[in-house]
Amino acid sequence: EIVLTQSPGTLSLSPGERVTLSCRASQNVNVHNFAWHQQKPGQPPRLLVYGTSFRATGIPDRFIGSGSGTDFILTITRLEPEDFALYFCHQYFTSPFTFGPGTKIDVK
Amino acid sequence: QVHLQQSGPGLVKPSETLSLTCSVFGGSINDYHWTWIRQSAVKGLEWIGRIFVHGDTNYNPSLMSRVTMSVDTSKNQLSLKLTSVTAADTAVYYCAKKDGDGWGPGILVTVSS
Numbered sequence: 001e002i003v004l005t006q007s008p009g010t011l012s013l014s015p016g017e018r019v020t021l022s023c024r025a026s027q028n029v030n031v032h033n034f035a036w037h038q039q040k041p042g043q044p045p046r047l048l049v050y051g052t053s054f055r056a057t058g059i060p061d062r063f064i065g066s067g068s069g070t071d072f073i074l075t076i077t078r079l080e081p082e083d084f085a086l087y088f089c090h091q092y093f094t095s096p097f098t099f100g101p102g103t104k105i106d107v108k
Numbered sequence: 109q110v111h112l113q114q115s116g117p118g119l120v121k122p123s124e125t126l127s128l129t130c131s132v133f134g135g136s137i138n139d140y141h142w143t144w145i146r147q148s149a150v151k152g153l154e155w156i157g158r159i160f161v162h163g164d165t166n167y168n169p170s171l172m173s174r175v176t177m178s179v180d181t182s183k184n185q186l187s188l189k190l191t192s193v194t195a196a197d198t199a200v201y202y203c204a205k206k207d208g209d210g211w212g213p214g215i216l217v218t219v220s221s
Contacts, residue, residue: 044211092207096168099153
């Protein structure tokens with residue numbers, strides 16, 4: 001099983017700041033099979049980025065995914081108030097597909 | 109745009125079978141494969157498995173002996189059954205389009221007597 005490790009666990013930031021979220025996989029993941037999801041309290045996760053770098057429908061261009069191999073990054077170029085949430089990385093390359101434990105972005 | 113609606117009991121007794129349904133609106137169930145995922149405070153997000161409309165399935169090995177997924181194309185619905193449940197199966201259960209491209213609202217299932 002591919003284990004995904006996210007860092008940091010929590011970030012305390014202010015609106016307008018740039019943020020970089022990291023996800024490291026225990027084995028190589030094909031770039032076509034890597035995603036990021038956002039979750040807000042009481043809501044299901046929402047797909048942000050798939051195939052490492054492709055934004056899902058309706059996702060603003062301040063969300064930028066990158067990476068390859070075992071190291072993947074989600075960058076939010078300028079935090080908006082609605083971006084304070086929990087972010088999960090996800091590999092759907094090798095079964096069983098797995099998720100990271102999440103990085104929470106909260107208000108400083 | 110595809111919209112998912114989930115239904116099923118919120119409380120299941122230990123050793124019994126958890127049964128959930130996910131209805132697909134705004135699109136044909138034949139157009140995609142479908143995934144079940146659960147989320148708990150202990151395990152976080154856990155992939156249960158996925159089903160293709162021609163019937164092929166991939167299950168998480170940790171649950172494989174207890175899971176059955178099915179699709180009813182006439183009703184545009186997919187179903188999840190998990191047998192012999194224990195408290196460890198308490199979670200919010202989600203259905204999702206493809207590998208997470210659109211999630212259902214989730215349904216909290218508690219296993220308790």
